[in-house]
Amino acid sequence: MSGGEEVLFWVLAPLMVIAAAGLLVVRRAVHAAVCVVFVMIGLAVLYVAQEAPFLGIVQVVVYTGAVMMLFLFVLMLVGVDAADSLTETIRGQRWIGVLLGLGLAAVLLGVVAQATFPPSVGLEQANAVTNPVALARVLLGEYVVAMEVVGILLVTAALAGLVLTHRRRLGKKPTQRALAEAKVALLPTGRHLTPLPAPGVYAQNNAMDTPALGPDGRPLDHSVPRVLRIRGQQRSATELLTAEETLVERRQGSDDVAPARSDRPEEETR
């Protein structure tokens, strides 16, 4: 038990507890995921500190790398920005939950405090052949059957994931021709044959939230992604053009160059 480890622990542990508690209070699932990632990396560090470097690496690779990424994917699928309401809908559930959580913590801490542990042995001897090798000897020796079974379990789980998320095709798979004909048929309703225009590119702005200008100089609203429009995160063309003009005037003032933009369109806002 080196002093370094103690410092490491006392730095990491409170942070991990805070992060874990964050799981309870943050509104967005993404933030919760970030909290969990933090806890897991902290745990990985602690594993390494606890003479389990292999597990530490696996923790990072499997948990933070694979599992949490899977979580994030699903979050994106479900809607990354949806914020949860933290108001409780089941009557009394919050108090019950808090009380049970505190009670559980008290019981567990009490058990740990009551228990008498043998003097620590340490893993120097067991890890003499390096930790991964020692681990492998136990894993593939004593626990080889369990290891195989777990392998089968993983395959089964992967299959289960496939089956569960598999969508049965309800109709015939549309051919390219059919899709093209459907698009043409929808033209009268204002649909496009071509892909939607890309967002605008300006002298100082090149982002998803800036509408492009059409050939007639009018901003094209549908060049901004629909999600941004709905959320009201779209920037108006006027604002951008004003900023551009200011820039041009400033340049004019210094370089005496004045581009005339008399045909500036009336700004169009939502």
Add this chain to the structure above:
Amino acid sequence: MDLVNYLYLASILFALGATTVLLRRNAIVVFMGIELMLNATNLALVTFARMHGDITGQVLAFFVMVVAAAEVVVGLAIIVTIFRARRSASVDDVNLLKS
């Protein structure tokens, strides 16, 4: 430093995970709480391995990780399926267990 502190930390993390399961409605967050609980046990296992000088604890932790990975696959698949059917990831909306 006493190794017991690791166990205290594991206990607190476990309790926090459990409380998450009880309090959060978003199924994905609930799932994260479960992962947190599993990780807390892993920490305890690793600590016990060190305490007793026996590498088996780490092997157990390893198994827990693998099983947790399998569980995550299936669990998330279920959440996705439910979300597709109900446009919601709230566990409270899935109360078909009643009656």
Add this chain to the structure above:
Amino acid sequence: MTMQTLSLAPWLVATPLIGAALLLLVGRRSDRWGHWLGVLASTATFVIGLVILLDMLAADPDQRVGVHTVASWIDVGPLQVDVGFQVDPLSMTFVMLITLVGSLIHLYSVAYMSHDRDRRRFFAYLNLFVAAMLLLVLADSYLLLFVGWEGVGLASFLLIGFWDHHLPNAVAGKKAFVMNRVGDMGLIAAMMLMLATFGGVDFSTVLGSAGAADQGTTTAIGLLLLLAACGKSAQLPLQAWLGDAMAGPTPVSALIHAATMVTAGVYLLVRSGPVLEAAPDAQLVIAVVGALTLLFGAVVGCAKDDIKKALAASTMSQIGYMMLAAGLGPVGYAFAIFHLVTHGFFKAGLFLGAGSVMHAMDDDVNMRRFGGLARLLPVTAITMGLGWLAILGVPPFSGFYSKDKIIEAAFVGEGWRPWVFGTVALLGAGITAYYMSRLFFMTFMGRRRWVTELAGGAGREGGSDGTPVRHPHESPWLMTLPMIVLAVGSVGLGFALNAGERFVHFLEPVTGHAEHHDPVLPIWLIITLTLTLVAAGLALAFVQYAMRPVPTTPPPAPAVVRAARVDLHQDDVNEAVVMLPGKVLTRSLVFADRTAVDAGWLGLAGGVGRFGTWLRGLQSGYVRQYAAMTLGGLGVIVLVIWLFSGQGAS
């Protein structure tokens, strides 16, 4: 010389039983020949019985009692009951009576039931009846006897209610069965007492050690046996079923009254003689019951217009004689059985004759619409006439020897008993003479109270004064032949058996030797008195029913006669004494059951239900609540483990 044919005894029971089983199992396919199979089974049984009897007669008197054990039946620790057959003079007497009379009745039924589409079933029941009765008399233990006892009850139920498409018949069958059950309870209770007292229910154990038992116990057993006998033999107070049992076909009535069923009670008491001798009080009660029933039946018989019910009342009265004799102790046992045998013959003859009359008169049973039949039914009239003289006790007919012996025995004794019982027996003889003569005269003598043809050609019941249209004719030979055989028995059997007290000596191995006691009156006086009373009863009946015209509807009469017409209100008494209190009891029990027991349990169930409803509220369907409960449970478990086992470690 011992008996060689003992092992044939089981076949006595098996033969008619096989007959019954065949007839019932083969079903309608045997409709055409089934009745002859029934007759064959019955007759074969008679032949087997005859073989055993002849063998027995060839044996020495002290070798005539034998038990043939077939198998062990009940083997539980101290209780050992075998399936065994008791072959001795008493049981063989019954075997001969049952099989001979039974076979004759079978033969008679072939013709009597020829128009019934269920004749095969009828014969199956008759065979069953005979088999059950034979098992009853041949059993070597009270328990096996009880099997036959119940079999007789079942068969009588089936036969009395044979025409059960008519509701009163079914009700009569049920009544007989239920009243018999009351008696059965007595037999069951008696067996319990025997088991507790003697440690067994076989005759050798019980009868062998009865003398050494406590008198209170034997009295109790005796009274319970009397209750059983009352049920089967239709004695007071369980006599009410006998009259209604006439609902069955007439051969059944003959079988019940002559050969089977009602004789079972007398058999039971005579068989249990040693027990009764150890219980003088019970004997007295038996004699009193017999005397009362004797009078009861005689009084009822005087008022009945239904020919079969009059005969039924007569049976009740005659069985009363036998019970009286059985209650008199060893001196009476042999006479009870003697009278039972002769009575079996002449009562069977009378019933078959009544059936023949009914056959001739379109199943009418009302004697007030008979009259003057002697010329048209000569065979029936003669055979019934012989039976009539026999039951009257006119010498030298059978009844004279047997009944006179009972009357003489009733006068034997000390104190008030001989005077009371003797007088009752004497009176009974007089009344018997009156009502039996009334029956005979109303049926066969006097003016015809029916016509062969109506002037207006109206319907069968068409006479303006209720005079029915009848076409009487003599019965076929299949019916008259048994009647003739029985009539011969009625005439000669008494003399044949009485000669040199042959029958009494024959029965001695079972009934024991009775010391001869002189009656309180000289014998010649008793005989004279009896015959005088009989002659008086006969003369009175002749004047009333043969010389004067008989009204076709019952004339107004004093209260006693009106009461006798309705069986001395026996059903009303039963209803008031037994049924109403029983009803009140069951009603109150039902009430108590509903308000106390049911309410308690329903309350408990309701409480559980309400608790469940409350508990169901916890099943909200919310996973998080379930998780909270799981966690709470986990916490409790950890806490318990920690508190109760972790303490030691800390």
